[in-house]
Amino acid sequence: MIPKIPLGFAIHVALLTTASLSPIASNAGPLHDAALNGETERLADLIDGGAAVDEPDSMGTPFYLALFAQQLEAAGFLLESGANPNAVGALGSTVLLAVLAGDPELLRLILIAGGDPNQIEGPMPLITAAAQGRSDLVDVLLAHSAKIDAVDGSQRTALHRAAEKGDLDTIARLLEAGADPLALTDIGKPPIHYAALHGHSDVVNLLKRAGWKPRPVENIESLIETASATQGKAEYDGICLRCHPIERDRYYIGPEMAGSFGRPIGGIDDFSYSPVMAAAEGQWDIDSLNQFIAQPMEFLPGTTMDTPGIAEPKRRADIVAYLASISN
Ligand code: HEC
Numbered sequence: 001m002i003p004k005i006p007l008g009f010a011i012h013v014a015l016l017t018t019a020s021l022s023p024i025a026s027n028a029g030p031l032h033d034a035a036l037n038g039e040t041e042r043l044a045d046l047i048d049g050g051a052a053v054d055e056p057d058s059m060g061t062p063f064y065l066a067l068f069a070q071q072l073e074a075a076g077f078l079l080e081s082g083a084n085p086n087a088v089g090a091l092g093s094t095v096l097l098a099v100l101a102g103d104p105e106l107l108r109l110i111l112i113a114g115g116d117p118n119q120i121e122g123p124m125p126l127i128t129a130a131a132q133g134r135s136d137l138v139d140v141l142l143a144h145s146a147k148i149d150a151v152d153g154s155q156r157t158a159l160h161r162a163a164e165k166g167d168l169d170t171i172a173r174l175l176e177a178g179a180d181p182l183a184l185t186d187i188g189k190p191p192i193h194y195a196a197l198h199g200h201s202d203v204v205n206l207l208k209r210a211g212w213k214p215r216p217v218e219n220i221e222s223l224i225e226t227a228s229a230t231q232g233k234a235e236y237d238g239i240c241l242r243c244h245p246i247e248r249d250r251y252y253i254g255p256e257m258a259g260s261f262g263r264p265i266g267g268i269d270d271f272s273y274s275p276v277m278a279a280a281e282g283q284w285d286i287d288s289l290n291q292f293i294a295q296p297m298e299f300l301p302g303t304t305m306d307t308p309g310i311a312e313p314k315r316r317a318d319i320v321a322y323l324a325s326i327s328n
Contacts, residue, residue, distance in 0.1 A: 031055055035062035035078065038071030043078065053081050060089030067097040072106050079106075085115035092122020095141075099125045104136045111144035124150040130158035130174060133167030142177045149179070155186040163191040163207065166200035171207070181212040187308040189297045196276055196302025204301070214298035217291045223317035224286055232322025235315055243305075246326060254305060260284050261320075261327035276302035289320045 031051045034042040043062070047053055054061045060068065063083035066075035068091060079085065087094055095115045098107040111117060117125050126146040129137035138158070142148070151157055159179040162170045175181065184190055192212050195203035220227075236257075243254035255271045263284055266277040280300060282288055292299045293316050295309040310316050 029055055029057065031062045032057055032059070032065055035066040035071065035074055036069045038066065038069070038074045040074045040077045043074060043081075047081055053078060053083050054087065061087040063087055064089045064094060064097070067094055067101065070101050072101060072103055076106055076109060079109055079113055085110045085113040086119060088119070088121045093119040093125065095119065095125045096122050096128060099129045099132075099134070099137050099141075102132075102134065102137070104140050107137060108140050108144075111140065117141050117144055117146035118150065123152065124158075126150060126158045127152055127156070127161055130170055131161035131165055133162065133165040133170050135167060135169035135173050138162075138170050138173050142173065148174065148177050149183070155184070156189075157183045157191070159183060159191045160185060160189070160194055163200070163203055164194035164198055166195065166198060166203050168202055168206065171203055175206075175210050181207050181210045182215075187306065188295055189306065190301065193297040193301040193303075193306075197274070197304075199275070214291070214295060217294040217299075218313045219287075220290045220313050220317040220320065221286060223313055224321060227314075227317035227321035229318070229321040229325040232318035232320070232325075235310075235319050236322050239307075239310070240319070243307075257323060258326050261289070261324045263327075274302055274304040276300055277304075284323075286320055289323060290316050293319060 029051070031043065031046050031053075032055070033039075034046060054063070059065055061083060063075060063078040063085075064087040066072075066078055068089065085094055091097060091100070093116070094110055095107065095117050098110050098115075124147075126138065126141045126148070127150060129141060149157055157179065159171065159174050159181065160183070162174055181191060190207075190212060192204055192207040195201075195207060240254075240257070243252060244257045245252045246256060246258045248256040255268050255273075261284055265280040265282050265284060265288065266273045267283070277300060284292075288299075290313075293310050296303055296305045296307060298309075310319070
């Protein structure tokens, strides 16, 4: 959950900045002031006296400002008084602000009043609620038609973020509502990768029971005969070398690759592997290398080699031929 103080501070800074830049904001109407300060009685007086409930200023409507400042009682009052539930402002939609405020009841009221949980202003509320492990907020959003498969800029779904956070309830709710355990981010990370990376073994098991498995990888046995180690070296130099030295000479992100073919997985004693690679069984051969290079985070969810896979079998065969040639 986003703590109250930093958000309040952000508002303060935002208001100060806006006030110095914009004469409109510095002259914000009394309704806006009352909303920001959570003065519900004053709001009632002003509205009774004829003030327009949705009077805009450069920061947003009074309702938006009350939510922004986490003046939840005032926000509830303005909503009851007919405020537009879909007002938007600097931080995103009102539905998102209610999620950030962490108040399921207010969230529900906004949605009942017609607030759109899928309005694309700022982060998607369902994804934010899932990232915070707030199954109560997730429930309310799902009950009001939040899209289960909405994605963020990296193609992460709510399930990806919930798996990262590790809250079992939230994950169970999302799965029940039809979240796809096989969904992949822009660089091929399934939700289970985040669960494994953050050590949530209960979530790893839940996602497996929910049907997660790696997509099948096309076999390269038949391509190996004719694969080109020279071409593979060019691929290696272009993609892998920046992280993997051939022989160890200085610090690199990844382990050295001379001798990798035929070596046990995670088999260099003094390299600090991820827990999942350190615990993996088996050795690097044509088949395991092919699968790992094709989709690293599906072959071994939780690996810290979080690079996109290589889709073309021929390119993978060339790379494997090159790795074999430097391991003899
Ligand atoms: C962004 C850096 C990066 C890139 C690019 C990268 N790797 Fe890795 N690689 C790593 C890291 C980090 C590990 C250790 C992963 C772990 O511990 O989970 C690793 C592990 C490996 C391993 C396992 C080694 C062992 O000792 O068990 C192999 C094999 C491998 N990479 C092959 C490749 C190949 C082939 C490429 C190019 C197609 C490549 N990597 C590209 C970072 C990278």
